[in-house]
Amino acid sequence: xxxxxGESTLMFDEKINTIYLAGSMRLANMREYEVVKKFxxxxxxxxxxxxxxxxxxxxxxxxxxxxxxxxxxxxVKKLNKAKINILGSKKVSxxxxxxxxxxxxxxxxxIEIE
Amino acid sequence: xxxxxxxxxxxxxxxLPAEGTIHLDLKPIDLMTxxxxxGLTSNFIANFYKLTPKDIKNENSVSTVFNELIENATKYSTxxxxxxxxxxxxxxxxxxxxxxNTCNKTNYSVLKKRLEKLQNTEDLENLYIEEMIKKGDSGQxxxxxxxxxxxxxxxxxxxxxxxxxxxxxxxxxxxxYFMEEEExx
Numbered sequence: 234x235x236x237x238x239g240e241s242t243l244m245f246d247e248k249i250n251t252i253y254l255a256g257s258m259r260l261a262n263m264r265e266y267e268v269v270k271k272f273x274x275x276x277x278x279x280x281x282x283x284x285x286x287x288x289x290x291x292x293x294x295x296x297x298x299x300x301x302x303x304x305x306x307x308x309v310k311k312l313n314k315a316k317i318n319i320l321g322s323k324k325v326s327x328x329x330x331x332x333x334x335x336x337x338x339x340x341x342x343x344i345e346i347e
Numbered sequence: 348x349x350x351x352x353x354x355x356x357x358x359x360x361x362x363l364p365a366e367g368t369i370h371l372d373l374k375p376i377d378l379m380t381x382x383x384x385x386g387l388t389s390n391f392i393a394n395f396y397k398l399t400p401k402d403i404k405n406e407n408s409v410s411t412v413f414n415e416l417i418e419n420a421t422k423y424s425t426x427x428x429x430x431x432x433x434x435x436x437x438x439x440x441x442x443x444x445x446x447x448n449t450c451n452k453t454n455y456s457v458l459k460k461r462l463e464k465l466q467n468t469e470d471l472e473n474l475y476i477e478e479m480i481k482k483g484d485s486g487q488x489x490x491x492x493x494x495x496x497x498x499x500x501x502x503x504x505x506x507x508x509x510x511x512x513x514x515x516x517x518x519x520x521x522x523x524y525f526m527e528e529e530e531x532x
Contacts, residue, residue, distance in 0.1 A: 240383065259386045259414060262422075292407070293386070296415055296492035303479045326407040326527075330499040337476055 238269050245276040252276050255290035258298050266301040280315040289322040310339040321346040349510045353462045356505030365436035373431040375424035389414035405526050412524050415492035420448040440526040447519040455516040471498040
């Protein structure tokens, strides 16, 4: 499963329950982020234990994107089905600074910054 | 005509010479039509101000911070005969990012209220959680950009609101971002 959103791509490897995000995700508004929201939710619904979201190659994510991911975390927290693991990179400073926010919304979200 | 100032505005005296300046005049209609120009402008500025060729941390942060400002100015400007005026000045490790645009009374009120709330909130982490929960229930738009700049980037933010004769408002936002010095190699 793979889609393009603006200058970014999202790919879901069902075998290892991992979403890979790459490029620059700076869509104009929440309406444009619907496609991203839908993609991540579909991947979550196909996952039984832990969904891994790999942000390491996502160079930029604007605040509408952070809101989209935040709202996804809150929605699946209510379901409490699969857990979420988030991978980030120290080399990409937005990840070091802002990925930790997702754990504050649901303490079952694990954040690994390498 | 009324002028109001909120937050950390004009922290550095204008008489102090900056070490690196950029001035850009942009049109919100162009940026709205070709949205990627917001990101392109942000990336150019970030590349210009990084401290060394390998300074990818400051480059990513400056681009992210400035992008929030230019996206906001684009979304909330009046569209016709309107301008976005960008001024950047570097003072040692402090980068002043200033973006001026013109908006209607509704957008002026929303932004003023937002900045007042951010200035008067001590626990920004808690505000982020509260606002996300509220948005999750209502499904409404983003609006957390300035909060993230204060919270995650330890920026200082100020604004000047100037009422115009035509009923519109000139809004000048200033963000002071501190470059991370450990990147100096």
